[in-house]
Amino acid sequence: MEKDKASILDALIFAQRILEFTSGMDEKMFANDLKTQAAVLYEISVLGEAMRRISPEFQQQYPEIPYSKIIGMRNKLVHDYHEINLQLVWLVIQINIPELVVNLTKIVPQQDS
Numbered sequence: 001m002e003k004d005k006a007s008i009l010d011a012l013i014f015a016q017r018i019l020e021f022t023s024g025m026d027e028k029m030f031a032n033d034l035k036t037q038a039a040v041l042y043e044i045s046v047l048g049e050a051m052r053r054i055s056p057e058f059q060q061q062y063p064e065i066p067y068s069k070i071i072g073m074r075n076k077l078v079h080d081y082h083e084i085n086l087q088l089v090w091l092v093i094q095i096n097i098p099e100l101v102v103n104l105t106k107i108v109p110q111q112d113s
């Protein structure tokens with residue numbers, strides 16, 4: 001359970017960094033900023049790794065987190081890096097990451113008490 005708590009906290013930090021790194025950007029700016037792309041893709045990768053470390057029991061307790069989708073995106077970025085779709089990454093940043101931050105934030109305080 002401690003490993004799960006640590007992984008959830010890590011995941012929240014990684015997701016928050018993604019939002020921080022892309023704050024104030026639009027899709028075109030993101031597409032033209034290789035440093036931000038590299039930083040975001042790294043954070044997505046470690047986010048997926050954090051999700052992979054969470055036990056099935058913990059995942060069942062918090063089904064609102066799309067563990068398998070996050071892990072799948074991490075695998076795609078790491079293993080099929082030559083096929084990265086920046087438009088899809090941008091959509092994930094705009095739609096999925098903010099929702100993930102909200103859901104993870106709800107879990108983290110529960111785990112600290």
